[in-house]
Structure formats: structure tokens, C-alpha cells
Amino acid sequence: MKHNRIGFKLGLAILSVFLIVLLSLGFVIERMFSSFYYGEKEQETEELALHFTAMAEAGDSSADRMMLSFAEFSEVSIFNIARDGSTKLHSGLHDAADRSFIRPQETAAIFNGERVNFLYTDPDGGRYFVSGQPIAGQTGIQSALYVMSSTASMEQSLDAVRRILLLAGIGAFMLALGFTWFIARILSRPLVQMQHATRKIAAGELETRLSLRRSDEIGSLAGAINDLAADLQRYRDTRQEFLANISHELRTPITYLQGYAKVVRSGLYENEDEKNLYLEIIGQEAHRLQQLVDDLFELAKMEEGKIPLKLDTVDFAQIAAQAVRKQELAVKAKGLQLLADIPEQAVMLSGDGKRLEQITLNLLENAVRYTEQGEIRVTVREENERVQFIVIDTGIGIPEEELPYIFERFYRVEKSRSRQYGGTGLGLSIVRQLVDLHGGQIDITSKPGAGTRCEVTFYRKLQ
Numbered sequence: 466m467k468h469n470r471i472g473f474k475l476g477l478a479i480l481s482v483f484l485i486v487l488l489s490l491g492f493v494i495e496r497m498f499s500s501f502y503y504g505e506k507e508q509e510t511e512e513l514a515l516h517f518t519a520m521a522e523a524g525d526s527s528a529d530r531m532m533l534s535f536a537e538f539s540e541v542s543i544f545n546i547a548r549d550g551s552t553k554l555h556s557g558l559h560d561a562a563d564r565s566f567i568r569p570q571e572t573a574a575i576f577n578g579e580r581v582n583f584l585y586t587d588p589d590g591g592r593y594f595v596s597g598q599p600i601a602g603q604t605g606i607q608s609a610l611y612v613m614s615s616t617a618s619m620e621q622s623l624d625a626v627r628r629i630l631l632l633a634g635i636g637a638f639m640l641a642l643g644f645t646w647f648i649a650r651i652l653s654r655p656l657v658q659m660q661h662a663t664r665k666i667a668a669g670e671l672e673t674r675l676s677l678r679r680s681d682e683i684g685s686l687a688g689a690i691n692d693l694a695a696d697l698q699r700y701r702d703t704r705q706e707f708l709a710n711i712s713h714e715l716r717t718p719i720t721y722l723q724g725y726a727k728v729v730r731s732g733l734y735e736n737e738d739e740k741n742l743y744l745e746i747i748g749q750e751a752h753r754l755q756q757l758v759d760d761l762f763e764l765a766k767m768e769e770g771k772i773p774l775k776l777d778t779v780d781f782a783q784i785a786a787q788a789v790r791k792q793e794l795a796v797k798a799k800g801l802q803l804l805a806d807i808p809e810q811a812v813m814l815s816g817d818g819k820r821l822e823q824i825t826l827n828l829l830e831n832a833v834r835y836t837e838q839g840e841i842r843v844t845v846r847e848e849n850e851r852v853q854f855i856v857i858d859t860g861i862g863i864p865e866e867e868l869p870y871i872f873e874r875f876y877r878v879e880k881s882r883s884r885q886y887g888g889t890g891l892g893l894s895i896v897r898q899l900v901d902l903h904g905g906q907i908d909i910t911s912k913p914g915a916g917t918r919c920e921v922t923f924y925r926k927l928q
């Protein structure tokens with residue numbers, strides 16, 4: 466039951482509701498039967514009393530005898546009480562000496578011409594319906610006739626009804642118990658499965674998946690858990706890969722730095738040109754290290770959510786033009802063509818100039834890095850409240866199935882790309898974060914072998 470606590474609670478709730486309904490229904494049915502039986506008995510007793518009265522009032526000589534045999538036949542007791550309180554006639558099982566049910570005020574009412582009906586419990590616990598009626602003679606009311614009808618047979622019938630009700634109730638409860646157990650299991654099983662799965666995922670078994678195919682909320686929750694596990698798995702894998710790459714990336718320039726520094730320090734070069742070449746390599750490798758460390762630092766800040774923007778009203782056209790200028794050398798070195806369509810006039814935008822430049826530079830660097838031949842087109846355009854920066858290259862492109870992941874930290878298309886082209890797999894995730902911080906949007910479309918199109922849209926919020 467411990468593992469199935471939700472099922473237990475659910476079952477308990479359903480059973481409690483069922484019990485409440487069952488008990489109130491049983492109570493109502495029992496009340497209905499009781500009042501029906503009592504009503505019938507009361508009416509029957511009163512009608513019998515009317516018959517006796519009619520017999521007595523007929524006044525012929527055989528009246529008493531008829532009354533006695535009718536009383537015996539009807540299984541009732543009769544007491545005919547004279548005005549002075551004496552018993553004129555008695556018949557039936559009820560003890561003639563017990564007259565405690567004959568109370569003065571009721572007798573007085575009967576001698577006033579009224580009828581009385583009441584329920585009477587004798588000293589032995591026997592219950593009777595009593596109907597008292599006046600017997601009229603020629604000179605007014607002669608006597609009071611009491612007819613007592615025992616409720617014993619009626620109680621027996623009622624007891625039988627109660628037994629049937631109890632049995633039906635127990636049967637229904639047992640049925641409900643089974644049904645509830647079944648329902649609770651069906652409802653709670655997927656939850657228990659999800660609990661086990663999430664515990665496994667939390668313990669690091671990220672391959673765990675739920676196979677619940679349902680179209681309701683539980684199904685979508687299971688789907689969300691599966692997505693979460695897949696994301697975590699990818700995150701762990703890329704992170705491990707990134708750490709392996711990062712240590713490799715760090716080790717390579719450090720080895721170069723150590724090696725060439727040693728060569729220069731020991732004078733193991735033949736002329737000044739050779740020495741300058743070695744110093745150049747040292748400079749390049751130091752720069753590469755710097756870039757890597759910068760990216761890592763940026764990433765660390767991002768993970769802490771600490772990238773404050775210095776918001777200003779800036780000229781985005783100028784920022785983009787400057788980024789293009791910075792890339793001109795690299796573009797030329799690769800024999801590519803750079804076509805820039807940037808407005809001459811200022812394109813004002815509210816943002817952090819340094820960060821906006823970082824976005825444009827990063828996208829341009831990627832375009833140059835992943836393009837071997839052809840051209841790179843850079844466009845800045847403004848349209849009402851929108852400012853767009855578009856970079857289109859004719860490079861190696863990105864396969865469609867990889868596109869959803871390229872903004873993830875450490876993600877690189879083909880694991881060898883970064884090393885071959887010199888990236889860290891952090892550029893686009895940094896770009897996306899910065900675009901988000903500016904309230905903008907970035908879309909990348911690509912075709913392997915044909916090229917890539919990056920489009921950044923900012924929404925103007927000029928003061």
C-alpha cells in the first residue's frame with residue numbers, strides 16, 4: 466500500500482462517498498417502509514374499531530357474541546368501558562387486568578364523541594395500536610370501545626425488510642469495494658510508474674522512458690517526463706563532450722605555447738624571420754586561448770543569469786557596419802565576397818551597443834567560418850517598429866534535423882566541426898541569450914551544401 470498511496474487515498478474517497486450515499490439511502494428506505502407499515506396498521510386498527518362500534522350500536526342480543534368472535538378472528542383485544550370505568554366486555558390475548566392504556570383524558574374525549582388513536586407499549590414491552598371510539602345508545606354515548614392490535618407481525622415484516630436492506634447494502638458495499646480497488650489501481654498505476662521513472666531519472670538513469678500511450682493529461686505528463694529525460698540526456702552528453710573538447714582545445718594551444726616559448730628561449734632558431742614566425746604562432750595561440758576563456762566566462766555568467774544590459778539608444782546600422790569591417794580581412798583571406806546592404810542613415814534602437822555588436826560579430830564569424838567559397842550577404846533593414854539583421858552565406862549549411870539544437874550550449878553539428886573550424890559550440894547559445902535579453906527573436910534556416918540564413922529581429926523601443 467505504501468507505493469500505492471495515491472490509489473489508497475482515491476479508493477478511500479470513493480468508498481466514503483459511496484458509504485454516505487448507501488447509508489442515507491438505506492435510512493430513507495427503512496423510514497419509508499416503517500411509516501408505510503405503521504400507517505397501514507393504524508388505519509386497519511381504526512377500521513376494525515369502526516366495525517366493532519357498528520356491531521355494538523346495532524343493539525341486538527347477539528352483538529356481544531359477534532364482537533367476541535370477530536375479535537378472536539381478527540386477533541385483536543377489545544375493552545368496552547362503561548361510563549363508570551367498569552369493563553363491560555373484554556376479549557383477546559391482552560390481560561384484562563392491565564388497563565394502564567386507558568387514560569382518563571382519552572376516555573373523557575371518547576365520551577365527548579371523539580375518536581382517539583395511539584401507540585401503546587405495555588409493561589412487558591409489547592407494542593399495540595389502540596383505537597378508542599364511542600358507542601352510542603339511545604340516551605347518548607353508552608361506553609368507550611378500545612381496540613388493541615399488536616404490532617408484532619408488522620415488526621416481523623419490518624425486521625425482514627431491514628434484513629434484506631442490510632444484506633443488499635453489504636452486497637453493494639462489497640461490489641463497490643472491488644470496483645473502487647480496480648478503478649484506484651487503473652488511475653494510480655501510471656502515476657506510480659511515473660514516480661518510479663522520475664526517481665530513476667533523478668538517480669542518473671537518463672535512458673529511462675515511459676511507455677504510456679494515452680491522450681489525456683496523464684499521457685501528456687508522461688510525454689513531458691520523457692522529453693525532460695531526453696533533454697537531460699542530451700545535455701549530459703553534450704556537456705561531457707564539451708568538457709572533453711575544451712580540455713583538448715586548451716591543451717593544444719598550451720602545448721604550442723610551451724613548445725615555441727622553449728624554442729625561442731633556448732635560441733633554437735636559425736634567423737630572425739624564423740624567430741618572428743614562432744613568436745607569431747605564440748601570439749595566435751594566446752589569442753585562441755583568450756577567445757576560449759572569454760566564451761567560457763560568458764557562459765558562466767549566463768548560467769548565473771548575470772548579464773546586465775547597459776541600455777542606450779544606439780545606431781544599429783553603425784554597429785553592423787563596424788562588425789562587417791572587422792570581418793573584412795578574414796573574408797578576404799578565404800577568398801569570399803562580402804556584400805553589405807546597410808542603410809547610410811542611422812537606424813536607432815534601444816539596446817546595449819557592446820552586446821548588439823557581439824550578436825552581429827558572432828553571426829558574421831560563423832558565416833565566414835563555415836563558408837569555403839561564394840559570398841556572404843549582410844542586410845540591415847528597418848520596417849516600422851522592427852529592425853532586422855540578416856546574414857546569408859553559401860557555406861556548408863546545417864542539416865535540418867540538427868537545427869533545433871544549434872542554440873544549445875556546447876552543441877556542434879558534427880563533432881569534428883568545431884576543432885576543424887575553430888569554434889567552441891557556445892557562440893549561438895550566447896547570441897540567442899543576448900537576443901532574448903533585447904526582447905528580440907532569432908531564426909535560422911539552412912540547407913546543407915547550399916548555405917545558411919540567420920535572421921535577427923529587434924523590436925524598437927525608442928524613448
Ligand code: ADP
Nearest residue numbers: 831832835862877878888889890891892893917
Ligand atoms: P561554434 O563556436 O562551434 O561555431 P556556435 O554555437 O556558433 O558554435 O554554432 C553551433 C554549431 O552550428 C556550429 O558548431 C556549426 O556546426 C553550426 N553553425 C553555426 N553557424 C553556421 C553557419 N553559418 N553555417 C553552417 N553551420 C553553422
